[in-house]
């Protein structure tokens with residue numbers, strides 16, 4: 397694992413590259429509070445499942461994901477986990493405070509372009525700031541944060557002995573001429589830095605079709621940006637060119653998720669939150685009905701099964717079980 401970028405490199409990140417991709421610029425200059433981003437602008441699956449959940453056999457999303465990787469022979473190695481685009485830091489926290497098999501308590505480095513999200517991760521993992529004052533907690537002794545760009549990892553070639561993890565971050569990388577150009581570049585970057593025996597895992601929405609744009613907003617300008625579904629054919633081809641061993645599977649299979657469990661969708665939560673304050677979390681259907689008996693009926697909350705095309709978003713063409721994939725890359729050279 398290399399050192400965090402020196403001052404000069406960090407300064408470079410604060411400047412716009414010539415003809416910078418608009419989504420990159422959005423993250424590089426991000427000032428939005430993490431809670432607002434993930435509750436209001438872009439509610440990720442990992443955010444909706446961040447607390448222990450019956451559909452994940454009582455595990456948090458991060459615990460289920462890391463168990464799924466360990467079950468497939470992927471280990472933290474001496475360098476632990478390098479997480480790219482960790483958002484609010486829930487995966488790192490699940491591996492630190494939760495039970496994540498061989499990843500429990502392992503060394504964890506978070507690399508992110510967003511200054512606001514790196515601060516949120518630091519607060520969560522190092523128990524710094526207001527949260528720490530409210531609920532005194534121990535700090536993660538093996539966590540560090542690095543502000544850098546996923547497409548220029550601050551690591552020497554062949555040096556990283558562990559897992560590179562990117563959960564729902566590929567969609568933020570640039571698309572050019574109808575191709576998942578940024579995600580393909582990241583596969584090449586991962587191949588460059590992984591040492592023999594190292595591995596990478598990325599999850600994202602997409603499939604064997606060209607990238608399609610998704611415009612995200614909370615109705616104000618602050619969080620507006622565009623993400624792109626991933627053309628997984630291009631990722632597999634790039635990995636094969638780099639001689640990485642590739643495995644692709646539905647994300648729900650990697651998590652071992654029970655798709656029959658009914659729970660709140662983002663659409664249900666959005667409707668409920670117009671009347672009451674509640675956590676943006678995929679609470680199980682019975683819990684929602686018990687807490688909000690009248691509103692559940694009045695609003696005709698759907699509370700669909702996790703495997704429904706209407707979860708997490710009733711208005712989307714397909715859902716988590718149909719669209720979210722995981723790609724695992726292993727360095728054998």
Ligand SMILES: C[S@@+](CC[C@H](N)C(=O)[O-])C[C@H]1O[C@@H](n2cnc3c(N)ncnc32)[C@H](O)[C@@H]1O
Nearest residue numbers: 440442481482483508509510545546563565568
């Ligand atoms: C959609 S959020 C996902 C957050 C989290 N992994 C989750 O599952 O909720 C995308 C994350 O990738 C980061 N990101 C976007 N573009 C990046 C880039 N070029 N380099 C590094 N991080 C980037 C964002 O700041 C954010 O933390």
